[in-house]
Every structure is written in structure tokens, then in C-alpha cells.
Amino acid sequence: MREYDVVIIGAGLGGLECASILGRHGLKVAVLEKHFQLGGCLQSFRRSGALFDAGFHYVGGLDEGRPLHRLFKYFGLLDLPWVKLDSDCSDEIVLNGKSYPLAGDHQRFVEQLSKMFPTQTDNLKKYNEALSYVGEHIFDALRPESAAGFFQNEAFSSSAWEFLERTIADPVLRNVLSGSSLKLELKKETLPFYVFAQINNSFIEGSYRLQGGGETLVNRLVKNVETMGVEVFTKSEVSRLEVAEGRIIAAHTTDGGVFAADHFISNIHPAASISLLGEDSGVRKAYRNRIMRLENTYGMFTVNIKLKPNTLPYLNKNIFIYTTDDVWQANKTAFETNTPVIDSLMVSFPPSQSGFAEVVDLLTPMPFSLVEKWSGTNVGRRDAEYEKIKEEWSEACICMAEKQMPGLRLAIDRVYTSTPLTYLNYTGTSQGTAYGIRKDFNNTMLTFLPPKTPVANYYLTGQNLNLHGILGTSMSSFITCSAILGFEKATEGLL
Numbered sequence: 001m002r003e004y005d006v007v008i009i010g011a012g013l014g015g016l017e018c019a020s021i022l023g024r025h026g027l028k029v030a031v032l033e034k035h036f037q038l039g040g041c042l043q044s045f046r047r048s049g050a051l052f053d054a055g056f057h058y059v060g061g062l063d064e065g066r067p068l069h070r071l072f073k074y075f076g077l078l079d080l081p082w083v084k085l086d087s088d089c090s091d092e093i094v095l096n097g098k099s100y101p102l103a104g105d106h107q108r109f110v111e112q113l114s115k116m117f118p119t120q121t122d123n124l125k126k127y128n129e130a131l132s133y134v135g136e137h138i139f140d141a142l143r144p145e146s147a148a149g150f151f152q153n154e155a156f157s158s159s160a161w162e163f164l165e166r167t168i169a170d171p172v173l174r175n176v177l178s179g180s181s182l183k184l185e186l187k188k189e190t191l192p193f194y195v196f197a198q199i200n201n202s203f204i205e206g207s208y209r210l211q212g213g214g215e216t217l218v219n220r221l222v223k224n225v226e227t228m229g230v231e232v233f234t235k236s237e238v239s240r241l242e243v244a245e246g247r248i249i250a251a252h253t254t255d256g257g258v259f260a261a262d263h264f265i266s267n268i269h270p271a272a273s274i275s276l277l278g279e280d281s282g283v284r285k286a287y288r289n290r291i292m293r294l295e296n297t298y299g300m301f302t303v304n305i306k307l308k309p310n311t312l313p314y315l316n317k318n319i320f321i322y323t324t325d326d327v328w329q330a331n332k333t334a335f336e337t338n339t340p341v342i343d344s345l346m347v348s349f350p351p352s353q354s355g356f357a358e359v360v361d362l363l364t365p366m367p368f369s370l371v372e373k374w375s376g377t378n379v380g381r382r383d384a385e386y387e388k389i390k391e392e393w394s395e396a397c398i399c400m401a402e403k404q405m406p407g408l409r410l411a412i413d414r415v416y417t418s419t420p421l422t423y424l425n426y427t428g429t430s431q432g433t434a435y436g437i438r439k440d441f442n443n444t445m446l447t448f449l450p451p452k453t454p455v456a457n458y459y460l461t462g463q464n465l466n467l468h469g470i471l472g473t474s475m476s477s478f479i480t481c482s483a484i485l486g487f488e489k490a491t492e493g494l495l
């Protein structure tokens with residue numbers, strides 16, 4: 001049996017960042033990762049010599065003075081080869097064939113859209129101010145004096161859609177402002193203004209891609225934590241947590257490993273985290289059921305395309321394409337009928353220095369129910385029916401992208417696809433959800449989970465807590481470590 005101060009389950013961004021915060025305070029930390037590769041949704045992979053990213057494509061809020069800049073400075077990630085996207089148009093929104101730019105700078109953001117919607121200038125300023133305000137207060141979630149009432153704040157308990165309807169009179173502009181929101185899940189009935197504002201605001205405050213993809217970030221984090229003495233184990237799937245007298249005493253892995261510690265942090269989905277506890281853990285049935293019933297945001301279907309050399313120009317922006325009059329209802333038919341009638345698509349390019357793109361990624365939401373029946377089967381060994389679904393969805397995505405990028409089809413060398421089931425297999429995320437549990441402004445107490453669980457020395461971290469994405473997960477790492485180290489110590493060097 002090995003002994004530690006803290007054992008962390010899962011080496012996604014959240015697990016590795018918690019290891020970094022705790023490691024620098026001299027705690028003896030072990031990170032247990034079930035996969036042979038580290039990073040979870042930040043994994044990169046190679047096919048036919050090309051590098052692809054499983055999930056992560058770009059980050060927001062990395063301009064100096066902005067929240068992610070501060071967080072990445074703390075984690076020693078600022079000197080990685082970040083590539084800033086076009087400040088005048090980091091995200092291009094295409095609505096039924098017409099293009100609109102979303103700038104990566106607050107002033108330019110309002111100026112650019114005012115030119116296209118001259119009657120909406122004042123409304124755009126109000127929108128911009130409201131988002132900036134929420135963004136400026138992101139670190140309030142950490143401060144004990146404000147954190148106590150933080151989740152009662154109106155930004156959490158109010159609707160994103162109602163804010164848009166109230167603030168922006170022009171329905172087309174509402175669509176444009178929501179257009180880069182394939183980075184969250186637009187759902188009128190549940191999406192809190194806080195999530196909409198934090199995510200969208202961050203991408204107005206400096207959007208960046210990373211040369212070498214997610215793997216570059218993961219490798220740096222692992223190198224940094226190992227320097228602190230943290231031990232990182234791959235192929236170490238935690239299968240159960242042993243409890244005695246209301247506390248976890250050890251994590252057991254499928255290969256027979258036993259890891260004892262004073263504290264245990266779970267970087268995996270809350271439902272999976274609770275499933276690791278047996279009936280003897282003292283966790284009440286009501287809590288267990290509540291966590292098990294939490295709904296997930298959608299998963300993604302991804303088409304990773306390796307291009308023939310020097311065929312398609314590299315674009316230093318993302319393109320979000322819609323063929324619907326209501327962005328908030330995008331892919332409704334696909335979800336209702338389980339058919340590839342897609343009407344929303346994200347197009348992203350990993351950085352390239354040659355002027356030509358080497359790779360292009362196409363992403364669209366996909367219902368998990370479509371692929372669920374293959375859950376018990378292995379990647380690469382699924383039947384012809386599964387392959388046919390992937391082919392049909394891939395074709396629908398390429399057709400949609402081709403209209404915006406003529407020449408795309410001729411430029412294709414190889415195509416690789418993944419469904420939410422692929423994400424489930426590689427990252428263990430429940431139902432292959434892209435952004436974790438669905439936050440609900442009607443039910444903030446239940447959907448914005450705290451890091452503490454009913455088991456005294458068991459904590460949650462990662463995208464399922466406060467906010468998803470790279471920014472949200474990084475925030476959660478500090479929220480979780482504050483519960484163990486105390487606020488002052490955990491945020492030393494950050495605030």
C-alpha cells in the first residue's frame with residue numbers, strides 16, 4: 001500500500017491543476033489516471049502523421065490582465081506557443097450565408113457589430129457592459145467573504161435567453177451574439193446568464209490557439225507537478241473507494257493498487273465519483289439519487305480532416321455556420337429524429353505557420369441516444385451500422401462546411417470521426433458530454449455543485465463544478481483546493 005496526503009482520481013486539466021496547487025505547498029500527492037494517455041479532454045492524437053485534438057480547440061481570456069492570463073501565469077503555462085486569433089474577427093458567425101465578425105476586444109466588438117446593426121449600438125454597449133461586469137467578478141467565486149452568497153447572485157439564477165431578449169431588440173443580432181455558443185449548450189429553459197456571460201466574455205478578452213495542441217499544455221503541467229514531487233500514474237483506473245468511520249481511507253485500482261491518503265479529490269463526473277463509494281460509505285440515498293439524476297450537456301460529433309499539402313488557406317479564426325433562423329434551436333430536428341439533419345457547425349484550424357491549413361476540425365452536437373447501444377463495445381470494433389451513422393454525419397458536416405469553404409472536399413486527404421461514445425471511451429465523461437452537467441438557473445443549488453461531498457475527506461473538481469471549459473475548470477481547481485488548504489493558502493500567488 002502506498003501512502004499520500006492527497007490522492008487525485010483522473011488526470012484531466014482539473015486533476016493536474018489541483019496537483020500543482022497542492023504540490024507547491026509540499027503535500028505528497030498521487031494522480032491516478034485510467035487511460036494510458038494523460039489530459040482527458042485535452043488529449044491530442046496522431047493519425048497518418050497529422051496531429052489532432054480530441055476536444056480542446058482554443059481558449060478565451062488570455063490577454064494580459066484577463067482571468068485566464070492570471071490562472072495560466074500561476075500554472076506556468078504562459079510561455080507555451082500560444083497563437084492569438086485575429087482580434088478583429090476571432091469568431092466568424094455565418095447565418096444562412098451571411099457573415100458577421102465577433103472581435104476579440106471589447107471596443108472592437110461593439111464597433112464592428114454596430115456597423116452591421118446601427119440601430120443597436122446602445123444595446124450592444126449594454127450587452128458588452130453586462131458581460132464585462134460578470135467577467136471582472138469571476139474570482140469572487142473564490143473569496144470566502146463573497147463566495148458564501150456567490151451562487152445566490154442574480155447572474156446564476158437568471159436566464160441567459162431572457163437577458164438577451166431584454167437587452168437586444170434585433171432578433172438577428174441575438175443570433176449573432178449567441179453564434180459562437182457551440183462552446184456551451186444553448187437551452188432557453190435552463191442556461192444561466194452566468195455561464196453564457198463568463199464563456200462569451202472570455203472569448204472577447206483574447207482568443208488563442210496552442211501550437212502542438214492540448215498535449216503541449218498537458219506535458220508542461222505534468223513536468224511542473226513532477227518537479228514538485230507529485231507522482232502521476234497512468235493505466236490506474238480507480239474502481240472503488242474504501243471507507244471507514246465516515247472517511248475514505250484508500251483508493252483501489254483495477255490492477256490491484258491500493259493508495260491511502262488523508263484527502264481524496266475526484267476529477268471525474270460527479271455520478272461516477274459517487275459510484276466509487278459503496279453502500280457502507282454513509283452517503284444518504286437522497287444525495288446519491290440527486291447526483292445520479294443530474295442531466296448532462298450534449299456531446300459532440302467531430303470530423304478531423306487531414307488536408308492535402310498547400311490546398312486550403314489557414315484561417316486565424318473559427319467559423320460557426322448556421323442554416324436556421326433560431327440559433328437557440330439549432331440541431332433540434334437531429335436530436336428529435338436521431339438523423340443527421342444538422343444546422344449548426346463549428347470549423348476550427350489548429351495553428352499552422354505555412355499559410356496553408358494542415359488539418360481542419362468540424363464539430364456539431366450529436367445525441368448520445370444515437371450511439372448508446374454500442375456502449376459495451378470496443379473502439380475500432382463496432383459494426384457496420386455504427387460506421388454508417390458516422391459516415392452519414394461526416395458527410396452532412398463536410399457538405400455544410402464546403403458551402404462556406406469551396407474546395408474543401410478536393411483538399412481532403414484523410415477523414416477521422418468521433419462520436420460522444422468515443423469521448424466516453426477515451427475520457428470517461430458520462431454520455432460523452434462535452435461540457436459536463438447542465439447548469440440550470442431554476443435550480444442553482446442543485447446544479448452548481450460545491451467541492452465538498454457528504455464524505456468528510458472527499459472532494460469534487462473539474463468542469464462539472466462552477467463552470468466548464470479551460471477557464472471554468474481552472475477556477476474549479478482553486479475552489480476545490482481552497483476546501484483543503486484554506487482560501488489564503490490555496491490562492492497564494494494567484495490573487
Ligand SMILES: Cc1cc2nc3c(=O)[nH]c(=O)nc-3n(C[C@H](O)[C@H](O)[C@H](O)COP(=O)(O)OP(=O)(O)OC[C@H]3O[C@@H](n4cnc5c(N)ncnc54)[C@H](O)[C@@H]3O)c2cc1C
Pocket residue numbers: 009010011012013014015032033034035038039040041042054055056057058059060236237238239267268272300302423426427428429433434435461462463464468469470471473
Ligand atoms: C469536443 C470538445 C471540445 C471542447 N473544446 C473546448 C475548447 O475549445 N475550449 C475550452 O476551453 N474547452 C473546450 N472543451 C471543454 C474542456 O475540454 C473541458 O471543460 C475540460 O478539459 C474538462 O477537464 P476536466 O479536468 O474537468 O475533465 P476531463 O478532461 O474529463 O478529465 C477526467 C479524467 O479522468 C479520467 N478518469 C475517468 N474515470 C477514471 C477512473 N475511474 N480512474 C482514474 N481516472 C479516471 C479520464 O480518463 C480523464 O483523463 C471541449 C470539450 C469537448 C469534449
